[in-house]
Amino acid sequence: MPPKFGTSGLRGLVTELTDDLVAEYTRAFLTACPHGGAVHVGQDLRGSSPRIAEAVIGAVRGMGLRAVDHGVLPTPALALASMGAGQAAIMVTGSHIPADRNGLKFYLPGGEIAKSDEAAIGAALGSGSVSAELGEFVREAGAVPAYVARYVDAFGSGALKGLRIGVYEHSSVARDALADALGQMGAEVVRLARADHFIPVDTEAVDAETREMLKRWCADHALDALVSTDGDADRPMVVDASGTLVPGDVLGPLVARMLGADVICTPVSSNTLVDQLGFGSVIRTRIGSPFVIAAMEDAGGKVVGYEANGGFLLGFAADGPAGKLAPLMTRDCLLPIVSPLAMARAQGVSLAGLLSELPPRFTAADRIAGIATEASQAFITELTATAEARAAFFVRRAEEVGLDLTDGLRVSFADGSVIHLRPSGNAPEFRCYAEAESVARAESLMRETLAAVADRVG
Structure with a gap:
């Protein structure tokens, strides 16, 4: 699957995040979005991150802009530094997903990009111009302190x-x-x-x-x-x-x-x-x-x-x-x-x-890895279509009393429990969230539901 925007930036297999593709997305970002004249660049500790960060920095300088290299640092520390300077930032990270994948998180001078910015970046792919003069390069060590x-x-x-x-x-x-x-x-x-x-x-x-x-x-x-x-x-x-x-x-x-x-x-x-x-x-x-x-x-x-x-x-x-x-x-x-x-x-x-002072509502969440996004989405579409389809899948649950389709399928039941199913936005994974009156009950609901999903989709 080629790199694409998910819930938290651009993600893809390391083998597909080539230097040329990384540079193309960097140029598209700088063409479509405000940057304040400089881009702050950070990276996580994946083995692929130094190479990808170098490609980002090269593309930034190639457009005549100042590249500020922060090296390895937390994403919020990079954002704090770039927003404080009124400038853009790009974090090289795949967050929590396995090391065979990586990604880019883009920040405007005012903060994270919006979904509309993602669309603008996609539309600008291939249109970024290269400057005749390389932009300045500086290293910065003060963001973490x-x-x-x-x-x-x-x-x-x-x-x-x-x-x-x-x-x-x-x-x-x-x-x-x-x-x-x-x-x-x-x-x-x-x-x-x-x-x-x-x-x-x-x-x-x-x-x-x-x-x-x-x-x-x-x-x-x-x-x-x-x-x-x-x-x-x-x-x-x-x-x-x-x-x-x-x-x-x-x-x-x-x-x-x-x-x-x-x-x-x-x-x-x-x-x-x-x-x-x-x-x-x-x-x-x-x-x-x-x-x-x-x-x-x-x-x-x-x-x-x-x-x-x-x-x-x-x-x-x-x-x-x-x-x-x-x-x-x-x-x-x-x-x-x-x-x-x-x-x-x-x-x-x-x-x-x-x-212990909080209301007794408990959640549990986990995922099944290796399920293609298309298969996950088809399954969610099937359950969304009719109450009969949901009743057949949630056969051992209490009566359905609420349905929320804001993001995936979230079903509330008469016993107060909740089950929420959705494909991951970052990787080929299927996620399940469960809520109930006790930790044990929430964990049990989540495990039972994921097992049922694996039988149907896995």
Whole structure:
């Protein structure tokens, strides 16, 4: 399958992301979109990323523009730097997907590109002009310290004092920044499992083996919490002292409450507990940060956004415990990691104790890899067509009481459970989200449904 735009930028097989194709997309981006005279370039730790970043930089300079090379850094740190300079950015990353794939995330001077920008980039392919004079090339090393300082200044040097926090380093570009930030806020940091090869960590669908590993580390190292991110660090992973994962769509409402947000924008797949927390309004979108950002821009005011993967977007100038937090309209991992830990410490409770105060709604999510997008979409179309088709597939479920087609197929049942099916927007995968009144029930629903999908589509 040739590279294409999904829910988070351009993605494709490394073998198909040739230097010529990368350069063509870079030129199309700079032709179709504002750039502020320079492009900031970052990359994740995949083996293919240095080569692709070099192709991006060459194309930027070839158009006579200034290329600012930040090297390896978290995506939100790159966005913070480029937006602060009023200039464009391109992050070379495939996020959480396997190392045989990679991609490009494009940023305008004001933030992430919208779906309309993706269409404009596609229309501009092949039309970018080359300048007679190469643009300037500079290296920049200050973006990560500035990103860390953003949160240390907002939360204070004692926000996490007394907490023993593990950092699952793997191949996350944030592994050093995360440890630095937590340490500067007073935590005792235990660094775990640094990898010299790329590991595709999906914070929204953590496999059973990894969950057991995380639980074992929490016990062996007497941790108060354990944290990590996906490959490019725009999605958090948070685990409590017992080794239980805290879903991203639970972290999101906690952060929103701490910051005093009035309006929540979140995809239709997110946990419905947010609807019971007294926010001014909750706006549901299709899955993908461009849709969340569009809803945030339309809503205005004290608005935030988050996704089920945990990426959090701040749309207003908020007050942290120790200082101001400027808006950052791109998915971030550090804010949803630090906020609940700081809240729990300030209240004198454990992270699990903090979570116990929330409405008892629990989600589970996973995916089947290797299913062609066309097959997944055909199956969703079949179920969408008639209630009889859905009843035949969900044969052991309670009566259907609600249907949402905002993004894929989301069915609500009379027993309060929810099952949401959709093809992945980034890879040949089929995703399932389940929601119920207990963790065990949500996990069971999700596993049963994926097994049924595999029998039909796999």
